[in-house]
Amino acid sequence: MSGVAGTVDLHAHSTASDGSAAPGAAVELAHQAGVAAFALTDHDTMAGIPAAHEMAQRLGLRFIPGVELSVHQDATEVHLLGLHIADVPGMEQALTTFRDGRRARARTMVERLVAVGAPIDFDAVLAAAAGGAIGRPHVAKALVAAGHVRDHREAFDKYLAAGRPAYVDKARLEIAEGIALIHRYGGLAIIAHPGPDGCRERVEPLVGLGLDGLEVRHPSHSSEDVKRILALVEHFGLVPSGGSDWHGAMMGPRTLGAMQVPMAWLERQDARLVARRAAA
Numbered sequence: 001m002s003g004v005a006g007t008v009d010l011h012a013h014s015t016a017s018d019g020s021a022a023p024g025a026a027v028e029l030a031h032q033a034g035v036a037a038f039a040l041t042d043h044d045t046m047a048g049i050p051a052a053h054e055m056a057q058r059l060g061l062r063f064i065p066g067v068e069l070s071v072h073q074d075a076t077e078v079h080l081l082g083l084h085i086a087d088v089p090g091m092e093q094a095l096t097t098f099r100d101g102r103r104a105r106a107r108t109m110v111e112r113l114v115a116v117g118a119p120i121d122f123d124a125v126l127a128a129a130a131g132g133a134i135g136r137p138h139v140a141k142a143l144v145a146a147g148h149v150r151d152h153r154e155a156f157d158k159y160l161a162a163g164r165p166a167y168v169d170k171a172r173l174e175i176a177e178g179i180a181l182i183h184r185y186g187g188l189a190i191i192a193h194p195g196p197d198g199c200r201e202r203v204e205p206l207v208g209l210g211l212d213g214l215e216v217r218h219p220s221h222s223s224e225d226v227k228r229i230l231a232l233v234e235h236f237g238l239v240p241s242g243g244s245d246w247h248g249a250m251m252g253p254r255t256l257g258a259m260q261v262p263m264a265w266l267e268r269q270d271a272r273l274v275a276r277r278a279a280a
Helices: 023-033 051-061 087-116 122-129 136-145 150-162 175-184 200-208 223-236 262-280
Strands: 007-009 037-040 062-073 075-083 188-191 213-215 238-240
Touching: 007 023, 007 200, 007 213, 007 262, 023 200, 023 262, 037 051, 037 136, 051 062, 051 087, 062 087, 062 175, 062 223, 087 122, 087 175, 136 150, 136 188, 175 188, 188 262, 213 223, 213 262, 238 262
Parallel strands: 007 037, 037 062, 188 213, 213 238
Antiparallel strands: 062 075, 075 188
């Protein structure tokens, strides 16, 4: 892996959620990739931040504490990056409530599966989640392991999809709540990989809610996506961001530093942080 001098990577995951490298190891790999700054943005948790921060200090790499939240904008699930979180323990405590809700939801699914003759062990679901935020894919994995279904798709089609016997709706975090949560703990709220949904009609209402930026460079974005999203950033006075959305890949567009996100974008985020904190 090799990045371009002066570039940054502001979207990556570790074993604290669904990545394959431990937090400290992720930082080491980012350093080896040659990026000048790195953000760890695990799903709905900041458990990996202390170890990652310690390794970054040891290596002299600038580290940005982050998180990726699953929120809802109307009926659509949206991923929201919280970057530059200042109060990591405070944010982690707040997120514990949401993770507890996911655990309770998974336990209810297990109870419903027992009731319909497809018993699985809740510990197997926990093992599938491997310490990360628990969701339906982990229940599906336990169903496959128990021999009740052939594969992940059958698990959803037969038991876990909306309207099926073991489906349990999850507590929703609305996008306004997510933005406010990130701001409460000192961070910037940035829509992750907006893709085709990165259009004026969806972005404009969020500006009034305090949205700070949009992820412009992402492996899933086409060149046209990048142009359109960057134009929205400039039009609404937001900040650009970008990253590999790394989960452990050693080759391809999702390797650390592959998006070649310029340091100038991080500097724009820094300036917005200064302005936001001065106004608080």
